[in-house]
Amino acid sequence: MSPAVKYTLGRIGLFVVVVLALWPIDLNIFLKLMIAVIFSAALSFFLLRGWRDDMAQQIAGVAERRRAEKDRLRSALAGDDHPDGTDGNSQGSR
Incomplete structure (x- = not known):
């Protein structure tokens, strides 16, 4: 399970537990929430x-x-096929 999903479900679970703990207390529902x-x-x-x-x-x-x-996409659009600064030639400079 994704860490984001796990954390979100944990937050929702804690909220539900606290709401259930506050349920018997005589308060306005919006205040409880x-x-x-x-x-x-x-x-x-x-x-x-x-x-x-x-x-x-x-x-x-x-x-x-x-x-x-x-x-990588920016360098390809700029005409640089190799973003590491090399020209792709394995023979070296002439």
């Missing part, structure tokens, strides 16, 4: 740290691959 959002966010900061770090690493990897592909 607001309290649940705040408490579940605070709990997820501590309880889901590992999943959040995994998700951040996955996002950073995707961003790096996109950046490399973008650089």
Whole structure:
């Protein structure tokens, strides 16, 4: 399962647990939901740290691959077939 999906499901699960814990308390439903959002966010900061770090690493990897592909496409559009600065000749300069 993707780290982003796992983290998102964990956040939703924490929210549901807090809402269920607040259900028997005699409060306005909107107040219960607001309290649940705040408490579940605070709990997820501590309880889901590992999943959040995994998700951040996955996002950073995707961003790096996109950046490399973008650089490769830019160099190809500029007429440079080899983005590393070589001219592709294995014989050297003449």
